[in-house]
Structure formats: C-alpha cells, structure tokens
Amino acid sequence: MSNDPARLFEELVGLNYQLYSSLFLKLPLDAIEQTGTLLPLLSEACADGLSEGRTPVEIIEKFFEQHRDHFSEREQVQFLFKIIQYVERQVVLIDALEDASYTKIHQIDNKNALTRLAERAEDEGRADRLAALLRNFGVRVVLTAHPTQFYPGQVLAIISDLNQAISQARTGEVRDLLQQLGNTPFFQKEKPSPYDEAVLLTWYLGNIFYSSIGELVDPLAQRFPDAINTNAELISIGFWPGGDRDGNPFVTTDTTLRVAARLRQTIMQCYHQDLRAMKRRLSFRDVYEPLDKLEKQIREELAGSLEHENILLRDIYRTLDEVEARVVEKHQGMYVEMIQSFRRKLTLFGFHFASLDIRQDSRVIARTLTEIAEKQPGLLPEDFDDLSEDAQVAALFNCHGDVDPSQFDDPVIRDTIESFEVIRHIQLSNGERGAHRYIISNCRGPVDVARVLALFRLCGWGDQPITVDIVPLFETVNDLQHGGASMQSLYRTEAYKAHLGQRRQRQTVMLGFSDGTKDGGYLMANWAIYSAKEDITAVSREQGVEVIFFDGRGGPPARGGGDAYLFYAAHGRTIESNQIQMTVQGQTISSYYGIKAAAKHNLSQLLTAGLENNLIERPDRELDDLQRNLIRDLAERSYAKYEAFKQHELFMPYLEEMSTLKYYAMANIGSRPSKRGGGGAMKFEDLRAIPFVGSWSQLKQNVPGFYGLGSALKAQEELGRLDACLDLYQKSRFFRALISNSMQSMSKTNFALTRYMESDKRFGAFWQDIYQEFLLSREMVLKVAGQQELLQDNARSRLSIKLREEVVLPLLTIQQYALIRIREAREQDDQQRLAMYEKMVVRTLFGNINAARNSA
Structure with missing residues (x-):
C-alpha cells in the first residue's frame, strides 16, 4: 500500500466511502419514494446550481420540477427531511471509515512519538534529564459537554460496531449496521440534563481513556520506573459536566454529587474488570485469595451491598504490595507486570477517575x-x-x-x-x-x-x-x-x-x-x-x-482548535510548559479520542510536545524582537479590522436574521442555554462562543477563523514588508501554526452558498465585505506559505474536508432554502409554514456540526 498521504486517504476512505455509500443509499429506510436514489441527483444539482450562481430556492425548486413535479409543498418538506437524515448518516459512515483506517492514514508505527523521544534522549545522553522531567511533568485533557457534537448513546454504540465491521471488511454486517443506523433517531426531543451529558462522557472514560492511558504509560515505565510509577499527574483527565455552572442554571449541587458518584462508580467498574483478568492469571497459592477478596469488596461497593464503609485506596495498595512480593518471591515473578500496571492506573485515577x-x-x-x-x-x-x-x-x-x-x-x-x-x-x-x-x-x-x-x-x-x-x-x-x-x-x-x-x-x-x-x-x-x-x-x-x-480550546481553529501538537510545540522558553492542560469538546472528543488508537496517538503527541519544549533546543520556537514586533503589528492591524466589522450596525442583525444563531437554542444538543443573561434582546456580550462561531460555520463563511488576517498581511505587503512575513513563516513555529489553522477555517468556506445575499437590499454590502476579506485572506496566506492551494502541505486534512463538504452540501443548501422560506413566512405571518421550516433548520444543524469533526 502506498505511503503517500493523499493516495492512502483515497484508497482507505474515499473509495470505501463510494462502495458503502452506494450500499447505504439502496437500503429501504423510508416511506418517501426513492430518497436514496434521488440524493446523488440532488447533490449534483446543488453543486452545479451554486457554481452557476443560482439561489438555494432556485436549486431546490428546479430539482423538484425535474424529478418530482407532482409533490405538494408538504411532500417536498417530507422529502427534504429524509435527505437530511440520509446525509447525517453518511457523515457517520465517513467517521467510521476514518476511524477504521486511523493507524494507516496517520502512518502510526509501533513506536509512538513518546517512545521515539525516549530513544533519542538515550542516544544523545539526555536520558537522566528526561527522567527528571517525567517526575513532575503532566498532561491533563479536560472533557467538556459543550454542544459541538453529541450523538445519542445508541448512535455512538452503532458507530463503534461499524468501525469494527469496516476494519475487518465484514460487508454484510456493515450493511446491517447501516440499516440499523438509518432507523435510529439522531435528534433528541428534549435537551439532555447535565447528568445525561456526564453519563455520555463516562463512556469515553471507561471504554477509551482507561485502557489507552495504561497502554501508553506501561512501556514508558519500563524505561523510567522511578519517575513514572510515582507521578500521579503524568496523564490525567478533567471533567466539566455537572461542575460547570457558568451560565447553566440546570447544574445544581445535587447534580455535582451525582456526577462525582458516577465517576467513582465508573473507575471502580474498570478496576473490577482488571482484577478479574488478574485473577485468571495469578491463580497461585497465597496470591489468588487476597485478589479475590479485593475483587469481591469492589463488587459489593458497586452493588451497594457493603456492610461497612467503602474500600480505601491504601487498602488496595497494601494488597497489591503483598501480592507482588509473593509473586516475585515464590512464583518466579510471573505476570508481575499485570500487578504493576494496575498499580499505575490506581495512582493515576484513584477513586475519582476524572477531576470534576x-x-x-x-x-x-x-x-x-x-x-x-x-x-x-x-x-x-x-x-x-x-x-x-x-x-x-x-x-x-x-x-x-x-x-x-x-x-x-x-x-x-x-x-x-x-x-x-x-x-x-x-x-x-x-x-x-x-x-x-x-x-x-x-x-x-x-x-x-x-x-x-x-x-x-x-x-x-x-x-x-x-x-x-x-x-x-x-x-x-x-x-x-x-x-x-x-x-x-x-x-x-x-x-x-x-x-x-x-x-x-x-x-x-x-x-x-x-x-x-x-x-x-x-x-x-x-x-x-x-x-x-x-x-x-x-x-x-x-x-x-x-x-x-x-x-x-474548542473544536474549530476559530476557537483555539487545530493541531494540538503544532500549537504546544511552538511554545518557547519564555512560556512555562511543565504541564499541558486543555479542554476537549464535541467533535474533538470523538475525532481525537473516540477510538483507542487515536487516543494513544494524541495523548502521546501532547506529552511529546511538552517534554520536547523542556528537553530540546529549537530556534524556531523562540521569537526575536523583530519577529515579535511583526506579529504584534499584524495582530493590531487585524484587531482594528475585526473591531470595525464587529461594531458595524448590521453585525448583530446579520447574525440574527441571516444565520442559524437563534436555532442553536432549539437544537437540544446541550443542557446549557445558548446565551447568557436569560431572555431579552440579543446582545453581543451575552453570546456564547459556540453558537457564535457555529453560526458562521453553518453559513460556510467561518469569519472568526480568518477575518482581519488578510488585511493585516496586505498592509505589510504595501509597506514593503512581505518578505519579512515570508521569513517569519519559515522560521517561527507559532506563526506557521497560526497560518495552518486559519487555512483549515478557510478550507471549509463556501460563499457560493450565500451569494444570493449579495443582492439583498439590507445586507448585500455587508456580505460583500466578508467575501472580499476572505478572498484577500486566502490570497495572502497562500503567498506567505508559498502554496498553490489551501492545506497543500496537509493532504489528509485537505481531502477529509473536501469529502465532508461535498457530502453535506445538499444539507446546507436545504438549510439556506429553509431560512429564505422562514423570512417569507414571517413577512406573510404564516405561522404554520414558519414552524415547519424552522424545524427544518434545526434538523440541518446536526449534520454540519458533526461533519466538521476534522476541525478538531
């Protein structure tokens, strides 16, 4: 198989998507005639229509004229809802294909980044320095329930099974799972409670993080036992659902206590499973009995049948110490590594599993x-x-x-x-x-x-x-x-x-x-x-x-997302980096930590970035005075451009009237209200970042990911300082990471989708301002990076984005179609049509949110 990233992606994801998608579209999933057959025709109509300058209304109307001219408006709406459901599930299929191919696409060999760093340190005589760093270094990944992607639990289970079936090329099982997926609801009729969100995230704790962290830490402990075995912070998990009260009146002290109890229960379940596995191997005299007693105590706690107080950590440690001593002394040390691995997990996770x-x-x-x-x-x-x-x-x-x-x-x-x-x-x-x-x-x-x-x-x-x-x-x-x-x-x-x-x-x-x-x-x-x-x-x-x-850090680059390794590897000596801590949310959780291979790889990358910063000198991490002044000047010019845009009298009206901003509150994705301050008029300062950034994403304009960057770079060019910007890109990791992440945002824009706004009497000039800044930003970042197309140096991301954007194009076109119909219904005071199309907008939010997984 080729090692070329572009060819690898096409072979493992692109071609398989065509295969399984054609299978999926033929499944009998609905009562609307031939929805699956017509979806490719609608996709083509959307792509051709937008390229020819037609509005979303013209595209949808022409499609029905050509293919279903007998449909009433209600039948058209029913059909479009079925299209939305199909597209949502196609996005899941892409997720499963990328997960199934993760190790090959990311070209992960048996040695993770951390192992390679350890080997390099030994070769260069820095092993003692690395060991000293490992005694106090730590990475903390903090899981939040911010609503940027949440599949219902039953959908997550199907995704997991689908990943396995695809990995093993079990086509018949894939077909059955796709049909199950087609008949399983994605939309939640009611908002989840904070406790519901916590329960959903504990699935990742028990099924992904527990074993992945153990498998990552164990080989490192073989090289640096003293440092690793005593560092309780080397890799830790933080947890916000149930504790994050900021603007969420549904979080109460009762919720917090219930979540804390759930976290303890989840880690005890993991310990119970490990102890059962240990008992199967450590069946020796004077060894099996204490392990069996410990396992029963934990089982009784889980069942709520303990006669006395819950078991204490020190009791578990004492039992493990005794068992290990006997195994070493009397049983040739057989399977002693199982005991040591379990003890390390106990040190890392305690009874809390994740810090609330x-x-x-x-x-x-x-x-x-x-x-x-x-x-x-x-x-x-x-x-x-x-x-x-x-x-x-x-x-x-x-x-x-x-x-x-x-x-x-x-x-x-x-x-x-x-x-x-x-x-x-x-x-x-x-x-x-x-x-x-x-x-x-x-x-x-x-x-x-x-x-x-x-x-x-x-x-x-x-x-x-x-x-x-x-x-x-x-x-x-x-x-x-x-x-x-x-x-x-x-x-x-x-x-x-x-x-x-x-x-x-x-x-x-x-x-x-x-x-x-x-x-x-x-x-x-x-x-x-x-x-x-x-x-x-x-x-x-x-x-x-x-x-x-x-x-x-949020999911998309506009909220601090993007490549985490690039971000942290760009920190120089002037920034303390003995610990790396970051929030992980929404699509970032599923794409970075949704499967064990991804979790191990990305945790390894975070550890490596922080350790490298303290271990290895790299000039491209440090900024000299000239570079610092140039970035400051760029930032100030960009800020001035963005601030003027933000203060424009049409800024808030545009978001309220032309985007999906108000519909995030109706989507039932997360427990938290979409804005601070309760009811009343929408004010910029009360807007939460997620619906703010998300609304620009739904418009495919992604303003927060680039606006002002193009003007700032153009000003440098006009002052004759473009060469300095090119030199900065070549020599500064920080600046390269900035440009790369902005490219991700711009790669997901599609101004053809909203070009019809250019003719709007009220918002036409405002739309044009955004579009021109986008064109300028794209032109300037390509000049600075020396590339011919966005993300030219990152084929995997570029192709993943391209595939996902193609898949959700019908959904986005339907969304704009519905928004236009909503404005018409308001003018006509037609409440029935208004409710119908508002529901359609809400349903279109999910597929686009979930498709943006590669923004993590």
Whole structure:
C-alpha cells in the first residue's frame, strides 16, 4: 500500500466511502419514494446550481420540477427531511471509515512519538534529564459537554460496531449496521440534563481513556520506573459536566454529587474488570485469595451491598504490595507486570477517575458575595466599591463568618454558596483530586480571585486549609493583556501567598480561546494569549511560583482548535510548559479520542510536545524582537479590522436574521442555554462562543477563523514588508501554526452558498465585505506559505474536508432554502409554514456540526 498521504486517504476512505455509500443509499429506510436514489441527483444539482450562481430556492425548486413535479409543498418538506437524515448518516459512515483506517492514514508505527523521544534522549545522553522531567511533568485533557457534537448513546454504540465491521471488511454486517443506523433517531426531543451529558462522557472514560492511558504509560515505565510509577499527574483527565455552572442554571449541587458518584462508580467498574483478568492469571497459592477478596469488596461497593464503609485506596495498595512480593518471591515473578500496571492506573485515577472542575462566572460570584454582605452587616466595608483594588483584596481576605444557603431565595445564589461546601464532600468520597479546582469565568483580576477565597472561608471551610486551586480564566483581549499584572498583584498579597504555599507553590491560569476570538478576532486572540502566557510566566518565575496554563480550546481553529501538537510545540522558553492542560469538546472528543488508537496517538503527541519544549533546543520556537514586533503589528492591524466589522450596525442583525444563531437554542444538543443573561434582546456580550462561531460555520463563511488576517498581511505587503512575513513563516513555529489553522477555517468556506445575499437590499454590502476579506485572506496566506492551494502541505486534512463538504452540501443548501422560506413566512405571518421550516433548520444543524469533526 502506498505511503503517500493523499493516495492512502483515497484508497482507505474515499473509495470505501463510494462502495458503502452506494450500499447505504439502496437500503429501504423510508416511506418517501426513492430518497436514496434521488440524493446523488440532488447533490449534483446543488453543486452545479451554486457554481452557476443560482439561489438555494432556485436549486431546490428546479430539482423538484425535474424529478418530482407532482409533490405538494408538504411532500417536498417530507422529502427534504429524509435527505437530511440520509446525509447525517453518511457523515457517520465517513467517521467510521476514518476511524477504521486511523493507524494507516496517520502512518502510526509501533513506536509512538513518546517512545521515539525516549530513544533519542538515550542516544544523545539526555536520558537522566528526561527522567527528571517525567517526575513532575503532566498532561491533563479536560472533557467538556459543550454542544459541538453529541450523538445519542445508541448512535455512538452503532458507530463503534461499524468501525469494527469496516476494519475487518465484514460487508454484510456493515450493511446491517447501516440499516440499523438509518432507523435510529439522531435528534433528541428534549435537551439532555447535565447528568445525561456526564453519563455520555463516562463512556469515553471507561471504554477509551482507561485502557489507552495504561497502554501508553506501561512501556514508558519500563524505561523510567522511578519517575513514572510515582507521578500521579503524568496523564490525567478533567471533567466539566455537572461542575460547570457558568451560565447553566440546570447544574445544581445535587447534580455535582451525582456526577462525582458516577465517576467513582465508573473507575471502580474498570478496576473490577482488571482484577478479574488478574485473577485468571495469578491463580497461585497465597496470591489468588487476597485478589479475590479485593475483587469481591469492589463488587459489593458497586452493588451497594457493603456492610461497612467503602474500600480505601491504601487498602488496595497494601494488597497489591503483598501480592507482588509473593509473586516475585515464590512464583518466579510471573505476570508481575499485570500487578504493576494496575498499580499505575490506581495512582493515576484513584477513586475519582476524572477531576470534576467547578466553574462559575465572576459576575455571579460578585453578586453572591454582595447578597451575603447585605445579610451580614460589617462583613465588608460600607465603601467597598469605592476602595482601591489593593484595599478591596485586603478586605476580602479578611472576611470571616458562616453563611446559611437556605437564607437565600435566588436558586443561583444558593447553589453558588453550596458549591463551595460540595467540594469538601467530593474530596471525602473520591479523594482530593476528585474536585480541587474552582475556575472563575470572565475573571477581571485580583478582586475576583479574592472573592472566591472569601467565599470558601464563609461557606464551610472557615480557617481550615483550602485544598482547592483558584483558577482565573482570562478571556477578553483586555483581560489577557492585563493578565501578568493581575497575577503579580495576587502574588504580592500575603494571604494569597500563604494559600499558594499550601498548594505546592503552583498557580493554574486558564486562557479562553473561544471568547478571546469572539472578542478580538483570530489573530489578536492567538497573539494576546501567547503574550499573556509570556507575561504570566515572567511574573510567576520572579515570585517563585510554577504557573500551569490551562487552555480553553474548542473544536474549530476559530476557537483555539487545530493541531494540538503544532500549537504546544511552538511554545518557547519564555512560556512555562511543565504541564499541558486543555479542554476537549464535541467533535474533538470523538475525532481525537473516540477510538483507542487515536487516543494513544494524541495523548502521546501532547506529552511529546511538552517534554520536547523542556528537553530540546529549537530556534524556531523562540521569537526575536523583530519577529515579535511583526506579529504584534499584524495582530493590531487585524484587531482594528475585526473591531470595525464587529461594531458595524448590521453585525448583530446579520447574525440574527441571516444565520442559524437563534436555532442553536432549539437544537437540544446541550443542557446549557445558548446565551447568557436569560431572555431579552440579543446582545453581543451575552453570546456564547459556540453558537457564535457555529453560526458562521453553518453559513460556510467561518469569519472568526480568518477575518482581519488578510488585511493585516496586505498592509505589510504595501509597506514593503512581505518578505519579512515570508521569513517569519519559515522560521517561527507559532506563526506557521497560526497560518495552518486559519487555512483549515478557510478550507471549509463556501460563499457560493450565500451569494444570493449579495443582492439583498439590507445586507448585500455587508456580505460583500466578508467575501472580499476572505478572498484577500486566502490570497495572502497562500503567498506567505508559498502554496498553490489551501492545506497543500496537509493532504489528509485537505481531502477529509473536501469529502465532508461535498457530502453535506445538499444539507446546507436545504438549510439556506429553509431560512429564505422562514423570512417569507414571517413577512406573510404564516405561522404554520414558519414552524415547519424552522424545524427544518434545526434538523440541518446536526449534520454540519458533526461533519466538521476534522476541525478538531
């Protein structure tokens, strides 16, 4: 088989898709006559029609005239719904084909990136240095339930079986699974609860992460046993469903406790399975009995039939130590590696499996403390709001007292108070790592951090050590630019220094790509985050604090996604990288961690990127003053262009009236509302990043992934500095990663789909502005990268995107057709037609969201 990436993809995915898709289209899946037969004709009509400049309405109407002129409008709508269902399932087929071919497409040999790094370190005499790094290094992948892709559980099960059947070329089984898929609903009639989302994600924990992490860590432990066996943070999982309260009123303390219990149950089930496997091999005298007793204790806990308290970690460790000693002493060390592997998992996962993060918006935290102060006169100075920042922080650190949550009627305030105490309960049941971080969304600076510490003292912790990391999340460009100063101010506060002293002198800082891009545009957001990391690293090192950066990365590049290895491998010495932590959500979970091969590969890549940064000198990771000034200038010019666009009087009306923005709330994808602030008029600051970026994606315009980049580069060309940009691309990993990820966004645009808007009396000029900036951005990035087409150097991504975009084109055309009909229905006040076509728009969201899997 060829090693050429393009040919590999065509052979393993492209050709097989044609084979299985033709099989799929012939299945008897619906009552609408010959939907599968007509879908290829509609696909061709959409492609030809858009290339010839026809509107979506003209394309759909002409299709029906040619192929089903006897259909009534209701029959046409029924047919289009069936087309949507077919396309959704074709996307699943592509996912399964890519998963089944993952190791070959990605050309993964038996040695992962981590193993190759270890071998290189040994060859170059750096093995001791690598071992020292491994003692304290760590990667944390944090699973979130943000609604960028969620198949129902029954669909996930079919996808898993389909992957296996395709891998083993069991065509008959593939056909049956495709038919099952065709008759299984994708659409959820009701929004999932936060607990539902947690349950869905625990499937990945138990079925993918548990074994994949074990298989990744075990061979590394053979080379560096002392470092690996004692590092409980080498690879860890974080968890947001059930703990993330930011804008989600459906998350309560009861939810949080239920999720924590579910996480403990899931890891105990994994331990139980491993113990059963160990018993099958370790059947020796004085070995089998203690393992059997341990397995029964865990089984009894899972069944809820334990007569006494739950088993303790130290009891499991003691049993394993005894068993290993006997196996080594009396049984020639047979299968001792099974015991050692199990002990490593116990060290990594404890009883928590994944650490449950608690997150709340700074404005809710401030309102909570204000209401408490109103009920407790003297808690804060009367002139608190007029005090300086330092004086406010000092006053907050001096807060003492007790708060009774039942005194408060507002459920959000009451839950915010209770959430501090619930952390203590989780730590008692699941261990400290069960819940040890409180994340402050929309953090403005030291006062917001001080408020959280004050609430810990007031809400049950008193003067006891607070075994929780307070994590500020800087999101807007302004907050990112002041991040270094904010942390420096905190580090100089005695009370906070004392808290850090109890937290191993470590400070976690979260940086938000999604809201950063929404606020400042693509280039400025990335540069502001990079600069913030440098500033915060400098002040942290100066104060003797180890800073850990936690990146809020979304699925698409417009929200900080793209190639994670490229991103982290671009960090230079001026950015602390002893830990790599990032959120993973939606299509990123399924594409990066949906199968074991992918999970092992991508976790290995993250570990390698961070270790390389600390082990190997690479000039292309460092920015000199000229490069830094050039990127800053590009970012500022891009920001000015994006800010003017964002302030345009038609910006919000365009999104509200011409995109799918308002329909995300109707889609029942996730439990969280699509905007902050409840009801009322839509305001930019209340928009969540996911529906914001997603709406541009549904339009196939992808504005947040490129807007302003073309103008910034063109300005450099006009100033005679294009050669400097070309040189920057060749010499800077950071800049190359920026350009590559923007190319991904632009590869998924299709302005022919919305060209009809050019003639709109109100929005025509606005649409044209977006289109011209896209053309300019594409022209300039190709010049800078020296490429003839977008992603010329990444055939796998380019071909995957091309195939997926072709498949969803009928769905997107139907979506635009429905949006046009909705505007007509509103003008005619035809509520029945309005409801019919709004439902159609909602249904079209899913296929396009899921097809964007390769944006991860």
